[in-house]
Structure formats: structure tokens, C-alpha cells
Amino acid sequence: MSILVTGGAGYIGSHTVLELLNAGYDAVVIDNLCNSKTESLKRVEEITGKSVKFIKADIRDRAALDDVFANNKIDAVIHFAGLKSVPESAEKPLEYYENNIGGTVNLCLAMRDAGCKKIVFSSSATVYGGDNVSPLREDMPTGKTTNPYGTTKLYIEKILQDTAAADKDWSVCLLRYFNPIGAHESGRIGEDPRGIPNNLMPYIMRVVVGKLPELVVYGNDFDTPDGTGVRDYIHVVDLALGHIKAVEKVLGETGSSIYNLGTGIGYSVLDIIAAVEKAIGRPLPYKFGPRRAGDIDTCFSDPSKAKRELGWEAKRNLEKMCEDTVRWQLNNPDGYGD
Ligand code: NAD
Ligand code: UFG
Secondary structure (H helix, E strand, C coil): CEEEEECCCCHHHHHHHHHHHHCCCEEEEEECCCCCCCHHHHHHHHHHCCCCEEEECCCCCHHHHHHHHHHCCCCEEEECCCCCCHHHHHHCHHHHHHHHHHHHHHHHHHHHHHCCCEEEEEEEHHHHCCCCCCCECCCCCCCCCCCHHHHHHHHHHHHHHHHHHHCCCCEEEEEEECEEECCCCCCCCCCCCCCCCCCHHHHHHHHHCCCCCCEEEECCCCCCCCCCCEECEEEHHHHHHHHHHHHHHHHHCCEEEEEEECCCCCEEHHHHHHHHHHHHCCCCCEEEECCCCCCCCEECECCHHHHHHHCCCCCCCHHHHHHHHHHHHHHCCCCCCC
């Protein structure tokens, strides 16, 4: 079986390609490399001893997609390609709608015309908005997104559900990720963000390697046990393995489904700092600052539906997430380099 992975050179994509190869699938990757480098895939080949077919292409380029489907037998698609910065999406909403939504519609048209109607999509816990109370379940209402990035995820979910409702040959699996962190335990692949990171763990890693002086904890007056924000951090390898289960599902049946991919456990920013300090064996410099606009107190999943229906659950704990992130960062202080 051959899986087309859009955005497969990126953080979650590269870890998923690795697990696809380990599970015996062939992987064809398309990526425009706007936020990644092919080095990630070279290292996946090195770790697995298997090869990945890489095609530099943009999901908005219909002719390029038609070529990919004409020249490769594709059984299903895992669709990661997209822009993902919350603050950038507020500055450039049209670019986000065009890339993420326009790109997805273009991809689905090319899939339909090629007769490949099976797709697993990277959605996000952000679609639950701030009003639902954690643990978040898939049947809770969505719709109150607070930024254009989140809105692209919400609209794409709807577009894919409408597509599956209109044509019974389609098989759509929407995966709502919570907060992916960690790296493959080889220390060879991991997250390599450009510029100053927005997210907690990549920011902490810049402090660990001395590229940033200290972490600013955004607020200590949230309605949580220690006053700092609580999130459901999930090891990227567990997340990748969830995609293998989702691929099996779309290959085996039609219709549409939604699954949370999280651990079901909420950790605060101070819990994360303590776990990183344990992994590096020294204190992490940090200070408290004001809240970041739009941040909510608590967000964690009810992951039981994925366990029940996909036979998947996260196995790697916070200690492992931090150890693996630190190994990747210390082995690769400049990420994948220039
Ligand atoms: P990433 O930026 O590392 O990977 C995305 C990849 O898509 C990159 O390699 C980028 O070059 C590529 N890409 C972007 N636009 C493209 C286009 N038009 N054509 C072809 N390639 C394109 O991000 P990631 O963290 O691996 O996230 C993967 C997916 O998961 C994204 O859709 C993201 O929104 C979603 N997601 C991520 C998180 C998270 O916290 N990392 C949480 C929820 C959902
Ligand atoms: N935080 C800090 N300092 C930082 C960065 C983050 O204290 O420098 C705190 C935040 O206030 C929050 C927690 O760390 O309490 C996690 O923040 P992240 O930015 O890492 O993650 P978010 O939960 O805010 O958002 C992430 C993704 C979004 C996605 C959302 C839900 O960035 O794209 O999870 O899936 F929509």
C-alpha cells in the first residue's frame, strides 16, 4: 500500500513517514518546503533503511498534483500540509485561507479525479474553542475559533465532512491533535521551527541551548492548580502511530470520523519546566509575564474514542517526551542546519 503524505517533510509529517515505513507502507511525500527541509526525510531513510519518494510540490498547484497521482499508485492520503502559526494567521488571514483551505480543496479535487478518495486530515483541538470544559470530547460543539488558523481547521473539517456526505465512496478521518512535543528517540529527527518559536517546548529548547536567555511564562493567574496554563502534551511518536491506525481505518471503510489524539492528562507550564529541568539536570531560567491574548486556562482531551474505535492510545509519558526533545535539541542545536 502506498500513502501520499502532504507536508511530509515537516515535524509531524516526518515522524509519521518513519512510522509508515516501519509499518510496511510505501510513502510518497509532497512538500513545498516553506517550513521544512528535505534533510528530515534523508534522516528518516537513514533510520529506517527504507526509501521515501520526495516530490517538491505545492498543494495549490493542480497540475503538479495531477502528475503525482498519474505517476504513482496512491491508496490513501495523509494531509499535513498547511501553515500553522496562530499570530501569523492573524496578520495574514488571506494567505492562511488560501494556503490551507484553497490547498485542501485543490488536493481533494485532484484526489477525486484520480479516484483516490481516502484522506486522513491534521485538525486541531483549537476547533473546540474556549467554551467547552475539558476533558474535550469529539461530540462537543465546535465553531468558536479565536484566530484565522483555527478557523481554517474548522472549515476544512466541514469541507471534508460535506465531501464524504455527498459521495459515499469517500473515507475521511479527522484527527484533532492536542499539543505535540517530543522527537524520535534516535535524536535524529525533531521539531525545527524558524525564527523565535511561538510554542512552549520549542521556546524552552532555545533556552536550553543558550540561544534565548529565559522563558517567559505567560500568566500565573489562570484558574488552574498552580495558576499557569494546562495543556495535553502528546509525544509526536504516539501521534504518528495514531495516523497509522487512522490510515488502516480509511483503507478499510468509507464515511467520515473524528478522533482526538491526546493523552487525556493536563500538565501546567510549571510541570513542563520541572520535567525539562529533570531531563537537563539543571534549572531552567524563567520569569512570569503577562497572559498571551487568546490563551485559555485548561485544554485536555478525552482520548477514549480513539482507544475504543482505533485501538490507539498514547504510551509515552511526560518524562519520555522531555528526554527525547532534549536529546534531539542537544544533538542538533541548529536543527537541520542551513
Ligand atoms: P510543519 O510546518 O512542520 O509541517 C507542515 C508542512 O507543510 C511543512 O513541511 C511545510 O513546508 C508544508 N507546507 C505548507 N504549505 C504547503 C503547501 N501549500 N504545499 C505543500 N507543502 C506545504 O508543521 P507540523 O507541526 O508538522 O504540523 C503538521 C500539520 O498538523 C499542520 O496542518 C498543522 O496545522 C497541524 N497541527 C499541528 C499542531 C502542532 O502543534 N504542531 C497542532 C495541531 C495541528
Ligand atoms: N506558553 C508560555 N510561554 C511561551 C509559550 C507558551 O508560557 O513562550 C504557555 C501558553 O500560555 C500555554 C502553554 O504554554 O499555556 C502552551 O502554549 P503553546 O503555544 O505551546 O500551545 P497552545 O496550547 O497555545 O497552542 C497549540 C498550537 C495551536 C493549536 C493548539 C490546540 O500552537 O496551533 O495547541 O491544538 F491550535
